[in-house]
Amino acid sequence: EYAIEAQGLIKTYAATKTTPAKLALNGIDLKIPRGSIFGLLGPNGAGKSTFINILAGLTRKSAGTVKIWGRDIDERPRDARAAIGVVPQELAADVFFTPRESLNVQAGMYGVPKAERRTAELLNAMGLGDKADAYVRQLSGGMKRRLMVAKAMVHNPPVLILDEPTAGVDVELRRQLWNYVVGLNQLGVTIVLTTHYLEEAQELCDQIAIINRGEVAACEPTSTLLRRL
Numbered sequence: 001e002y003a004i005e006a007q008g009l010i011k012t013y014a015a016t017k018t019t020p021a022k023l024a025l026n027g028i029d030l031k032i033p034r035g036s037i038f039g040l041l042g043p044n045g046a047g048k049s050t051f052i053n054i055l056a057g058l059t060r061k062s063a064g065t066v067k068i069w070g071r072d073i074d075e076r077p078r079d080a081r082a083a084i085g086v087v088p089q090e091l092a093a094d095v096f097f098t099p100r101e102s103l104n105v106q107a108g109m110y111g112v113p114k115a116e117r118r119t120a121e122l123l124n125a126m127g128l129g130d131k132a133d134a135y136v137r138q139l140s141g142g143m144k145r146r147l148m149v150a151k152a153m154v155h156n157p158p159v160l161i162l163d164e165p166t167a168g169v170d171v172e173l174r175r176q177l178w179n180y181v182v183g184l185n186q187l188g189v190t191i192v193l194t195t196h197y198l199e200e201a202q203e204l205c206d207q208i209a210i211i212n213r214g215e216v217a218a219c220e221p222t223s224t225l226l227r228r229l
């Protein structure tokens with residue numbers, strides 16, 4: 001069994017008054033192994049966010065099948081969604097909360113019982129232990145990003161998805177975030193990330209799928225892929 005399995009995945013965005021219909025995913029077949037750090041690499045407009053949005057339940061697919069941790073998103077949508085945490089590109093604007101409150105609100109939304117919440121543990125794992133009761137607006141950019149990761153993990157999903165985790169982030173912060181992501185993977189979390197930085201995929205990922213024009217152009221272990229590029 002895989003962490004994520006997509007077969008013949010197709011997405012067409014409907015035409016609007018001002019835009020023509022757009023085939024964003026043109027038959028994606030992907031098997032993402034459990035325990036891996038898997039990179040979806042590709043240029044802007046390739047379809048990476050569309051793929052992730054379908055996994056997250058934010059966008060409806062047009063055709064094909066998707067399983068998350070063995071759970072078909074059509075047959076068991078709630079179970080499938082419970083198996084992933086998603087870190088969006090944008091920083092959250094929960095400026096009136098503290099990190100502890102922010103995680104508790106998120107846990108509440110996911111229906112995690114109070115007794116099962118691991119707020120302190122998660123904040124410690126993301127290097128935010130001593131900021132638990134500061135206001136989020138007082139945190140640095142790097143801390144806010146780590147808080148986003150912690151929020152995505154409140155329901156303890158086996159798969160964490162990061163959409164362009166370091167877009168527009170400086171080199172130092174990028175390295176720091178990578179370390180935390182690797183740390184989570186070492187705790188057993190399967191990581192899927194999109195990026196358009198080859199360097200990021202190279203540094204972090206065991207396996208890389210190159211997405212281009214809505215298709216998988218290549219999918220290989222990082223070492224063999226890089227030898228060919």
Ligand code: ADP
Nearest residue numbers: 013022024042043044045046047048049050051
């Ligand atoms: P990437 O994340 O790789 O940059 P996207 O998944 O955002 O690619 O976009 C894939 C294609 O689908 C692009 O041509 C984009 O303009 C189009 N697209 C994305 N979202 C929408 C949408 N909500 N409506 C219409 N077209 C969209």
Ligand code: ADP
Nearest residue numbers: 013019022044045046048049050053089163164
């Ligand atoms: P990315 O940085 O992943 O490429 P974009 O900047 O392309 O994302 O898209 C940002 C948001 O706009 C996304 O929610 C996407 O679905 C939406 N979007 C992208 N392209 C289009 C489009 N052609 N028409 C409508 N919405 C779009």
